[in-house]
Amino acid sequence: MKKFEIAGDRIGVLTADSRLLVKEGNLWTSWAEEAGDVHDFRLAGNRIGVVRNDSTVAVKDGALNANWVEQTGGVGGFQLTNY
Numbered sequence: 001m002k003k004f005e006i007a008g009d010r011i012g013v014l015t016a017d018s019r020l021l022v023k024e025g026n027l028w029t030s031w032a033e034e035a036g037d038v039h040d041f042r043l044a045g046n047r048i049g050v051v052r053n054d055s056t057v058a059v060k061d062g063a064l065n066a067n068w069v070e071q072t073g074g075v076g077g078f079q080l081t082n083y
Contacts, residue, residue: 007043014041020050024064032064045082051075 003014012022013031020038021031035041035058040051049059050068057075058068 003040005041005043008045010043010048012041012043012048014038018053020048022048022064034060034064035068040077042078042080044080047080047082049078049080051078 001013002016005012010022010024012020012034014020018036018038019033020035020041022034022043023029023031034048035050035052037053038050039053039055042049047059047061049057051057054073055075056073057071057078059071059080060066060068
């Protein structure tokens with residue numbers, strides 16, 4: 001594991017092989033693989049944001065199965081809020 005983060009009832013884990021796993025709800029819920037090729041991530045409310053290894057950023061809002069929305073490229077780091 002490279003990183004973990006908790007926001008509300010979501011737990012996110014960035015694995016050593018650059019996969020983002022997130023679980024929502026109770027601790028017995030299964031992990032959902034949200035993205036691969038991830039360099040960094042943030043959780044905020046119902047949002048999940050990732051910076052990929054190619055420095056592109058994508059964000060999803062809502063349920064874990066929501067679609068990713070591409071934001072921009074050339075990013076080294078970012079902040080995420082639930083607004």
